[in-house]
Amino acid sequence: MSGETRTVAAQDAAAAGAPFVIHGYEETVAHDTRWNAHAHPWDELLWNGRGASVAVVGARAWTITPTLGLWMPADTVHSGSAVAGTWFRATFFGRATTPSLSDVPVAVEITPLLRLLLERLGDTSLAPGSRAATEAMVLDVLTPSPRELLVHVPTSPLLRPIADAVRRNPGDGRTLSRWAAELGVSARTLTRAFNAETGTSFARWVAGVRAQHAVELLSRGWAVEIVAEEVGYRSASAFGAAFRRTTGLTPGAFRHR
Structure with a gap:
């Protein structure tokens, strides 16, 4: 895949104690994009609003789609790539405030309900009580999926x-x-x-x-x-x-x- 290569800077391990519960990031990539091997001090849910991306851990490569996400535990070294036009989403879960879904990468089905809840958390005008209730619902419906697009190379x-x-x-x-x-x-x-x-x-x-x-x-x-x-x-x-x-x-x- 030709295109853009990005380097994710190392993050301070002390950030793992940050008090946030769920924090989201999203971007639509204009070009085929690769990310270097890196790790985050927080658990991460990778999913897409549109398009396809790949996350690689060691010899294992998962394809991520709008219906099939991937739970990436904190401190797991991974690299990634995304097809041009992909609207990728990364949802981070504060380790100090939320239990980890799994200590190894696992597929997560992005159900319509989970998608709506995660998108609701992107509303910056959401009242604190509503945010807390929505975050609790996300944690309640977030479960591993028996399906996964995984290839062990x-x-x-x-x-x-x-x-x-x-x-x-x-x-x-x-x-x-x-x-x-x-x-x-x-x-x-x-x-x-x-x-x-x-x-x-x-x-x-x-x-x-x-x-x-x-x-x-x-x-x-x-x-x-x-x-x-x-x-x-x-x-x-x-x-x-x-x-x-x-x-x-x-x-x-x-x-x-």
Whole structure:
């Protein structure tokens, strides 16, 4: 991704004791944008009003959308990127005033109710009592989601060539058997390696990579039929079925509006 690269300055750990409960930040990026590896002294909920972004922690990459956010615990080093036109939202939770949803990154479904509550907190004229009530409701409805657009990127010498090729070209149609032949190992060896390193099968890992890439292209306004071909499916219907299995939503839900 070409475009703008931003550096997030280190933040004073003493700021973790700041008395705020929930504080929001939002911005629409004009260009494809990357953020360097950084951490915050507060818990953070990453979500989008529009478009797609990615948060990376170690070898794990989560795609964030208007319906699927990510809880980033305080002091977790992460980097990120966003597609041009993305309206990204970051909601910070004061560690001194709120319990942490999780001590590891977890997906959060951005339900219509949660979205309305978070947007209400952006009203600077909100009375203190109304703000406190809204913050309490946010904390009440904020829960981890069983769905997530997560890809664990393998880094071992055995799997790295596969990971690099598929992430560079999600339409790469080479099967596990074909990869095994090219790498001079057995298909069983690759199967074990994928399960051990990514926690899933080769086929599901590829589907996850394709779904993440598809979300980015759909957010850029690409037609579903073109995206289907780009990420390796023979038809829009086959792509739609696979996309729904992976994300729980139709491709149309991610089209840029």
